[in-house]
Amino acid sequence: MRRTRRLVTVSHSYVVALNRRLANEMARVGAGRWEVTAVAPRFFHGDLSPITLQREPEEASQLAAVRAHFSRSAHMFVYGPELRARLAGGVDLVHAWEEPYVFAGAEVALLTPRKVPLVFSTAQNLSKRYPPPFAQLERLVVARSAGWVAFGETVKQNLLTRPGYAQRPARYIPMGVDVELFRPDRALGADFLRELGWEAEGPPVVGYLGRFVPEKGVELLRGVLERLTTPWRALFVGGGPMEASLRAWGERQGGRVRVVTGVTHARVPSALNAMDVLCAPSQTTLKWKEQFGRMLAEGFACGVPVLTSDSGEIPHTAGDAGRVLPEADTAAWTAALSEVLESPERRRELSARGRERAVTRFSWPVVAREHLDFFESVLG
Structure with a gap:
């Protein structure tokens, strides 16, 4: 009988409870096969207003809180040394819901143990040329990754033209919607x-x-x-x-x-x-x-x-x-x-x-x- 695999999924978006729906649903549908931990910032400044980690009772996934530093900038913030411990110790796969060209995305890639596969998610559907050091960060993350998830078919087609992406497995998976909350009424x-x-x-x-x-x-x-x-x-x-x-x-x-x-x-x-x-x-x-x-x-x-x-x-x-x-x-x-x-x-x-x-x-x-x-x- 195959043992339960451990998945750690990291995202600054997880500071908002609603955004942890993906992690919680993966824990539900993967029950018996996957144990899921969502790593989220204790506090994040955000685009509109500061957000303290929102907790919900009886979440299906485990929630691990870490510090986020310099969180006024989505491109420049980092999680810091607490993240390393969350990515070690029997983890089977790390998922980073952070763009590969930002500092946090590169940090997750660098702190993921070498023998542990890394998969990142991206929503970049425009062809862009990033200035240093962001272009170098993107190349580092792609080279370190075992695969990547595109949140759109146009995202996938755009990124397949960039160096390194076509050499990694990729899948287009859309964002989700709560069809119980959103229903005809x-x-x-x-x-x-x-x-x-x-x-x-x-x-x-x-x-x-x-x-x-x-x-x-x-x-x-x-x-x-x-x-x-x-x-x-x-x-x-x-x-x-x-x-x-x-x-x-x-x-x-x-x-x-x-x-x-x-x-x-x-x-x-x-x-x-x-x-x-x-x-x-x-x-x-x-x-x-x-x-x-x-x-x-x-x-x-x-x-x-x-x-x-x-x-x-x-x-x-x-x-x-x-x-x-x-x-x-x-x-x-x-x-x-x-x-x-x-x-x-x-x-x-x-x-x-x-x-x-x-x-x-x-x-x-x-x-x-x-x-x-x-x-x-x-x-x-």
Whole structure:
């Protein structure tokens, strides 16, 4: 009988309890085969605000806290000497959810015992030239690794052109979504609409979920809505620098636009279930293209029909479950949105496709099992 293998997965993102879902799900689906330890910082400054390690009762994986130094910079921070002990002592595989070109990624590679395989995860879908010392760090990590996980097919294809990557086993594994929390529940959506002063009966609700920034296609969606002859209401959920202009535009639309900010993750399923169609018109720029499209996976899980652009990873995320449109083609967007708004049958078809894709492709047990399968293939 094969002994239980020990997996240590390291990430500064694990300071947030919600981000340890991957580690916990790997422990659940791998029970009896894998013992999983998640290594997380005791404290991390973060992009928006300082975060003290969030602990949850009865997590499936073990949680090991270590210090993180210089955590104001995601590129420059390191874990320090405490990490070495967490990576030693009978560990069978180390997984680093840190980019290979940052200091912490190189630190994990250097501190992992030589006989222990290292697998790192990456979301870099743009071709970049890193300045010293980051280019050297990337080469070190890739050379030390036994394999790597790409969070998108475009990530994988981009990195296969870089030195060393093609010589290591790789697998595209998407991010996960909680299909129990994110599920079809129109009553929940109706309650959300009533909080906004709307009833469920009325023109279909066109939804947007995400940052209020130009690259997410907010301006394109506003232009499309203005061109529609089909009755509509619009719900924008998120936040960002375009909030003021979005609210000003909404005030000119005769009460058929709501802009909602400050929605917690726990409330996102309610917002999605309030929508009759979700639009995600991401726009590629020189420095950015969509890396995954979490709003798509969450919308699919809630059974919301999805219209989205062809920016970056989106075609791979959407598959045949959503309507993928040319990102800058306003006429195509207007025609497609009109068709979906005017056809309840088409919306039901897209709803069913989306839910099926969420359950079979993005649910956390599926994503966790894919990780463990890849780790086992690396170990042989």
